[in-house]
Amino acid sequence: MIDLQSFAARGDIREYLNAPFQDDGHAIATNSHIAVIVFEAGGGLPTAHEKMIGRVSALERDSRQYSQALPIILPERPGMPCKHCEGSGLVTVTDCDDCDGDGYFCHGNYEYECLACKGDGGLIEPAPKGKSDAEACMPCNGSGVEFRTIALEADGVRYRFQERYLRLIQGLPHHKLLVNGDPKAFARFEFDGGAGVLMPCYLD
Structure with missing residues (x-):
């Protein structure tokens, strides 16, 4: 299959x-x-x-x-582990507490990008294999290794x-x-x- x-x-x-x-x-x-x-x-x-x-x-x-x-x-030698998922190919994404998941906050008449999540609205953490709420790591496409061309x-x-x-x-x-x-x-x-x-x- x-x-x-x-x-x-x-x-x-x-x-x-x-x-x-x-x-x-x-x-x-x-x-x-x-x-x-x-x-x-x-x-x-x-x-x-x-x-x-x-x-x-x-x-x-x-x-x-x-x-x-x-x-x-x-190559027999694998690529370097992905720095985002630390090689597991999986991450967990949680709403940023600082901006309540919005990616920005308002002060007066101005909007500011949230520094904690860099405007993403979510915090990405590496996840071990088998974790129920984990999702595939986007930067490495779930492979667990850094981008490499052959x-x-x-x-x-x-x-x-x-x-x-x-x-x-x-x-x-x-x-x-x-x-x-x-x-x-x-x-x-x-x-x-x-x-x-x-x-x-x-x-x-």
Whole structure:
């Protein structure tokens, strides 16, 4: 069973990206950096938001001609633990007492950003695995490790992707990553029962 939620967004203001959905009978999950489709498995999922109808499927179709296999070779040494969740991938968020969760306070005719929560309205604390009220850490997307990019090479061309997404692909059954020779184009991945696309990364 594929964990579609791990490919979805977390806390995105575009709420329709925060959970898997179905489009034309296929199950889809995306956070706009990576997208996965499980063919003919959309039963029981909500219908795609109007802004997403046909979009992921079109990218998948456009990439079917990709033929250059790109081996996924990841470092054995894990990345540094995320400083926000301290490596657990989980956090708890509570309303800031200083501003009552508003992110600001008023004095006279002026509004001031709350210094305690830096305007967020909530205080984020690391949470141990298994804590009932914990939620996935947004900065690391629940991976527990700091942002890190990985360079992969095929036919003398270097491609760069976020490590967290390469590890998601590695966890899929009989996966393969395919590119078209352009390191600035999105990559395609295939696995038993589905496919997907992955955006490149330009940051180290």
